[in-house]
Amino acid sequence: MVTKLKEVDAVIVGLGWTGGILAKELTQAGLKVVALERGVHRNTAEDYALPGVRDELRFVHRHDLMQNPARDTITVRNNVKQEALPMRRLGSFLPGDGVGGSGVHWSGHTWRWTDNEFKVRSMYEARYGKNFIPEDMTIQDWGITYAELEPYYDKFEYVAAVSGKAGNIKGVIQPGGNPFEAPRAREYALPPLTDIQSSKMFSEAARNMGYHPFPRPSANASRAYTNPDGSKFGACQYCGFCQRFGCEANAKGSAHITVIPIAMASPNFELRANSWVTQVLKDPAGKKVTGVRYTNLMNGEEYEQPAGIVLLTAYAINNVHLMLLSGIGEPYDPVSQKGVIGKNYCYQTGVGANLFFDDHNFNPFMSAGGSNHTIDDFNANWDFDRGPHGFVGGFTIGAGFNTSLPIGNRPVPSGTPAWGTAWKAAQAKSYQTAMNIGSSGSVMANRYNYFDLDPTYKNAFGQPLMRMTFDYKANEHKMGELAAKLVNDIAKAMNPTSFNRASSRQSWTVVPYQSTHNTGGTIMGVNPKVSALNKYLQNWDYHNLFVVGANVFPHNGSYNPTGPVGALAYWTADAIKNRYMKNPGPLVQA
Amino acid sequence: MKDDGINRRDFLKGAVAGGAVATTAAVGMTPQAAQAQQKPAAAPASPGYSYLNLEEAAFVEAMVDHMIPADQYSPKGTDLGINIYIDRALAGGWGKGDRLYMQGPWKVGHPNQGYQLPLKPADLYRAGIAATNAYCKKTYGKTFDQLPAAQKQEVLVGLQGNKIKFDSGLPTNTFFGTMYQTVMEGMFADPIYGGNRNKAVWKMIGFPGVVAVHAQNIEKFRDKRYVVEPLGIADLS
Numbered sequence: 001m002v003t004k005l006k007e008v009d010a011v012i013v014g015l016g017w018t019g020g021i022l023a024k025e026l027t028q029a030g031l032k033v034v035a036l037e038r039g040v041h042r043n044t045a046e047d048y049a050l051p052g053v054r055d056e057l058r059f060v061h062r063h064d065l066m067q068n069p070a071r072d073t074i075t076v077r078n079n080v081k082q083e084a085l086p087m088r089r090l091g092s093f094l095p096g097d098g099v100g101g102s103g104v105h106w107s108g109h110t111w112r113w114t115d116n117e118f119k120v121r122s123m124y125e126a127r128y129g130k131n132f133i134p135e136d137m138t139i140q141d142w143g144i145t146y147a148e149l150e151p152y153y154d155k156f157e158y159v160a161a162v163s164g165k166a167g168n169i170k171g172v173i174q175p176g177g178n179p180f181e182a183p184r185a186r187e188y189a190l191p192p193l194t195d196i197q198s199s200k201m202f203s204e205a206a207r208n209m210g211y212h213p214f215p216r217p218s219a220n221a222s223r224a225y226t227n228p229d230g231s232k233f234g235a236c237q238y239c240g241f242c243q244r245f246g247c248e249a250n251a252k253g254s255a256h257i258t259v260i261p262i263a264m265a266s267p268n269f270e271l272r273a274n275s276w277v278t279q280v281l282k283d284p285a286g287k288k289v290t291g292v293r294y295t296n297l298m299n300g301e302e303y304e305q306p307a308g309i310v311l312l313t314a315y316a317i318n319n320v321h322l323m324l325l326s327g328i329g330e331p332y333d334p335v336s337q338k339g340v341i342g343k344n345y346c347y348q349t350g351v352g353a354n355l356f357f358d359d360h361n362f363n364p365f366m367s368a369g370g371s372n373h374t375i376d377d378f379n380a381n382w383d384f385d386r387g388p389h390g391f392v393g394g395f396t397i398g399a400g401f402n403t404s405l406p407i408g409n410r411p412v413p414s415g416t417p418a419w420g421t422a423w424k425a426a427q428a429k430s431y432q433t434a435m436n437i438g439s440s441g442s443v444m445a446n447r448y449n450y451f452d453l454d455p456t457y458k459n460a461f462g463q464p465l466m467r468m469t470f471d472y473k474a475n476e477h478k479m480g481e482l483a484a485k486l487v488n489d490i491a492k493a494m495n496p497t498s499f500n501r502a503s504s505r506q507s508w509t510v511v512p513y514q515s516t517h518n519t520g521g522t523i524m525g526v527n528p529k530v531s532a533l534n535k536y537l538q539n540w541d542y543h544n545l546f547v548v549g550a551n552v553f554p555h556n557g558s559y560n561p562t563g564p565v566g567a568l569a570y571w572t573a574d575a576i577k578n579r580y581m582k583n584p585g586p587l588v589q590a
Numbered sequence: 591m592k593d594d595g596i597n598r599r600d601f602l603k604g605a606v607a608g609g610a611v612a613t614t615a616a617v618g619m620t621p622q623a624a625q626a627q628q629k630p631a632a633a634p635a636s637p638g639y640s641y642l643n644l645e646e647a648a649f650v651e652a653m654v655d656h657m658i659p660a661d662q663y664s665p666k667g668t669d670l671g672i673n674i675y676i677d678r679a680l681a682g683g684w685g686k687g688d689r690l691y692m693q694g695p696w697k698v699g700h701p702n703q704g705y706q707l708p709l710k711p712a713d714l715y716r717a718g719i720a721a722t723n724a725y726c727k728k729t730y731g732k733t734f735d736q737l738p739a740a741q742k743q744e745v746l747v748g749l750q751g752n753k754i755k756f757d758s759g760l761p762t763n764t765f766f767g768t769m770y771q772t773v774m775e776g777m778f779a780d781p782i783y784g785g786n787r788n789k790a791v792w793k794m795i796g797f798p799g800v801v802a803v804h805a806q807n808i809e810k811f812r813d814k815r816y817v818v819e820p821l822g823i824a825d826l827s
Contacts, residue, residue: 051826054800057779062684069691076703085699085706088691194805197813238804248802361815365797366804406778406797418750418770419657424794428663431795432815457693509702 002293002302008032008270011292011307013277013322014314016101017562018548018569020255021156022311023263024229025573029581032268034305036275036294038314039067039098043256048104048246056405059244063090065105067097067315072459074317078471078507080334080448086457086465091511093518094244095315099273100256102315102516103562107243107369107402108219108252110162110566111559112153114182114380116394118142120444120555123382124392133392137475138337138344138445139555143526143535146182149567152574154185156566157217160253161225161233163190163370164217178214180380190222193236198362198435199373202399205493211375216398218370219253219562231258242369243403252369274298278461280310280326282542289328289545295461309544309576313569316551317451320345320521321466324453329522329532329541334448334469340532342451344520345468346556349476349505350395351484352438354411355496361432364404372400378486379442379558391478393442395558397487399435406431414500437491437502439483440515445555446473451521471507480504517561519553527590534588536575537568543586548572637674641681641712645733649719650676652735656742657773664794665787667773675776675785676715685712707761711768718765721756722749781822792820800826 009031012019019035027033042048042065058064067090075084096102116123120139124132133139156162166187167177192215195203203213220242221233234249242252250257263269274297281290281304291306312319323341324331330339378384379394386392411434412426454467472480487502525531528540537552539545548569550561579587639647654667654676664670679685687710696708707714722745723733730741737745748754749766756762776785778792780800786792792799799820807816 050802051800051823055780055782055823057775057783061775063689068689070687070689073691078700078702082700083697085697085703086691086693087703088705089689091704194808195812196808200812235805237802238808239802240804361813363807363811363814363816365801366808366811366816406792406795407775410774410778419746419773421659421661421663424658424661424663428794431797456695507702510704 002304004304005306007291007306007308008034009307010034010309010311011036011305012311012313013292014038014101014312014318015099015255015260015271016096016313016315017103017255017566019101019311019313020103020259020263021566021569022313022548022573023269024259025570025577027263027266027268029577030268031581033263034270034272034307035263036277036292036305037099037271037273038276038297039273041099041271041273042104042246044246044248044250048248050248053245053248054239054241056241056407059105060403060405060408063094065096065098065244065246066090067095070460072461073465075454075457075465075467076510077467077469080469084454084467084469087510092509092514093516094513095317095516099260099271100254103254104246104256105244106252106562108160108162109370109560109562110157110160110217110219110253111563112146112182112184113557113559113564115146116380116382117555117557118144118146120392128387132387134473134475136447136473137392138447139392140445140525140530142524142554143531144524149564149571150182150185152567152570153563155570156563158189159227159229159231159258160219160566161190161221161227161251162188162217162219162253163193163222164188165192165215167214176214178374178376178380179212180376182380188217189227190225193218193220193222193368193370194238195373196362196367196371196400197360199371199400201360201435201494202437202490203373205490206373206375206397209490209493211377213373213375216370216372216374216400218368220368220370221251221253227258229258229262231261233257236368238366238368238371240365240367240401240405241403242367245403272296276461277322278325278463280312280322280328280545282326282328287542289542309546309580312545312547313549316518316521316549317466319547319549319551320451323522323532323547324451324466325463328539328545331452332450334450337447340523340528340530342521343530343532344445344523344554345449345451345470346443346445346519346553347470347508348443348515348517348556348558349441349472349480350439350514351441351480351487351502351504352436353487353491353499353502354434354436355491355494355499356411356413356430356434358433358497362401362435363432364401364409364435367401367404369402371402372398374398378483389478389482391475391482392444393475393479393558395439395441395479395483397437397439397483397490399437401435411436411500413498437487439487439502440558440560441476441479441483442558443472443556444475445520472505477504477506517550517556519550519556519561521551522547523554524552525554534586536587537572538575538580538587540586540590544584546572546576639677641685642677645723646716646719647673647677648733648735649723652742653746653769654773654776656739656746658777664790667776669787670777670785670790671781671787672773672776672785675779675783676772678784679772679775680712680715685715686710705764707764714760714765714768717758717760718769721758721760721765725754725756782824789820789822
């Protein structure tokens with residue numbers, strides 16, 4: 001028996017950064033909004049307070065703030081010939097749940113993706129010719145430009161307390177910042193974080209090699225701060241417990257201390273936590289969605305929540321899953337290359353080297369989420385000629401510390417025994433005298449990397465799990481080899497006593513943790529034949545359905561995704577408030 | 591205010607704990623002194639196991655004392671409470687698979703697909719100990735805990751490298767990987783979980799533990815060692 005509730009103007013599925021931004025913006029525009037969040041409602045004072053929040057075992061290794069795969073997970077395989085099996089425990093990526101979502105426990109790295117991504121196919125074809133892009137590489141332009149998104153990046157950065165140093169203000173290169181970034185209208189909201197020893201040493205080496213290091217922009221407030229909405233931030237305390245943890249100082253940009261409390265103060269808004277949405281409902285005519293069905297996890301009762309607008313704002317993977325479960329759009333088929341839902345799933349890649357010193361001490365436990373210096377010479381730098389290397393995309397290289405806690409961060413030189421006194425001797429020395437240089441690399445879309453529904457395995461609601469088919473292709477291997485070589489070159493230049501060499505990743509595996517930057521599956525674009533959403537993240541088939549998150553990215557860049565995810569949420573909110581509400585219907589004619 | 595509370599609590603703990611716990615405060619001692627202090631701790635009262643049976647307890651105690659011997663860096667595994675950490679972890683939610691998708695069908699799969707056994711961690715541990723002891727009896731005529739150090743080392747290296755095959759078909763390296771993970775967790779996790787007793791392992795590596803603020807220390811201690819008495823969750827509770 002499903003209880004049908006009273007219709008609201010908009011229903012939001014998942015209340016993290018994107019759901020929170022839309023909840024705030026739409027309630028302020030006068031809409032009645034209900035947010036359904038499958039997880040619990042946590043807040044800083046009770047749930048992220050000292051000393052309990054300083055628990056590496058609980059939050060990093062037991063995944064206390066993450067989705068529980070016992071209830072719902074995905075199945076995984078490297079290629080279409082393999083049988084997919086369930087990801088039985090979290091590993092390679094860690095999607096969050098609960099009010100605030102992954103914004104509670106991210107590190108805060110906030111980048112502005114550029115036209116190198118948004119116009120990827122046209123820029124590479126123009127420079128290198130059509131044949132440079134392999135036939136199975138299904139990259140396409142996003143349908144949006146950096147110039148359109150710039151004000152929305154700015155808005156997100158100022159809301160989230162991003163600390164950094166501008167490298168390009170209105171076309172004028174700024175000393176100390178990233179000279180390869182696209183022009184921004186003004187400085188970051190806050191000055192950069194204080195440098196730590198490892199990032200300083202990396203910067204010096206990189207600068208001596210002719211590269212352009214800069215402090216990584218990050219939503220860790222370098223000073224106490226009040227954002228333009230009046231949300232208050234404490235100053236970052238460099239406590240060393242950032243990634244995977246809520247911030248007891250309210251110094252990390254998170255929806256649960258910014259946009260969500262503003263929405264919650266509005267009489268137009270209602271939050272229902274512990275509410276698991278199982279389906280988006282459609283009208284029989286196939287023009288509009290009518291609401292969602294969900295289960296109250298407190299008692300197992302099912303409800304239908306009718307709504308004028310449905311906004312899917314859950315984790316990227318969950319958004320795609322809900323689209324497939326609801327039968328919205330045509331599922332993508334890698335053989336015929338028809339259909340769009342599930343298309344262009346991408347991940348990220350990376351390499352890393354550990355450096356061991358006798359004459360330095362790094363205090364890895366003193367760091368912010370964004371205590372890192374980075375070079376963008378092989379990513380946003382379009383002058384970097386990919387031609388001789390034969391790959392599309394790019395990678396950043398950086399060094400510093402982020403949440404370098406002792407259960408998980410145990411660097412020892414290669415060849416050290418795994419236990420006994422010799423291991424302890426190496427561990428006792430290396431915890432404080434080793435550092436890492438890492439690269440983060442893009443992954444281009446490929447016709448055989450995609451999502452669909454698994455034919456065998458089911459979740460706790462009896463619904464099919466989503467199946468992920470993914471592996472790195474030749475493009476990523478070529479890029480990984482160059483990234484490893486450059487990381488090793490910088491490592492050597494830093495003159496460590498020894499270092500464990502970086503090497504290119506081979507095939508993708510679900511263990512260990514790599515990155516929670518999963519993208520694609522319901523991609524934005526200019527054409528309904530090859531994309532699920534238009535440039536306003538509005539579904540081509542059902543004009544009152546918007547899907548927001550990294551699931552809209554047609555491919556994955558080397559940067560962390562939250563910058564464009566947050567900017568696109570504001571962009572979509574504006575499109576709904578200023579255009580859709582006045583004249584409901586498709587915002588782009590197919 | 592806060593400092594007074596911590597000092598008082600530490601003092602009370604030291605006074606009440608007396609023998610067994612005090613013997614583990616070996617950091618800063620000479621190796622000889624540390625080892626001399628291990629002797630009284632060799633026959634402590636039973637720590638009380640919640641999950642492990644007698645055979646399993648003997649295995650785990652021998653395994654953690656072999657992997658983490660007493661030396662100038664730390665007391666030995668049982669004196670750090672790593673056996674207690676492991677027992678509690680297996681008895682608790684993690685050991686019972688509270689975050690493990692446990693629906694079939696079950697397939698071996700490709701290593702890239704990760705953990706695929708129809709066993710919760712506590713079941714895996716139990717089966718792995720039984721299989722390792724069966725292997726030890728067949729090969730050496732004794733259970734693991736009765737072996738001399740050189741043979742314990744042979745067995746652990748054989749498990750780690752997948753050289754030993756269990757008759758039951760249980761994948762050796764999956765068992766070893768889980769076991770090793772729990773030893774590391776028992777070493778480095780906050781002492782509230784039973785291991786890392788007296789924060790001895792944090793002292794070994796110089797990890798300050800549950801520190802609230804470092805903003806004022808970033809520049810001051812850049813490239814310099816930051817030496818403090820580490821604090822655990824219980825110290826601030």
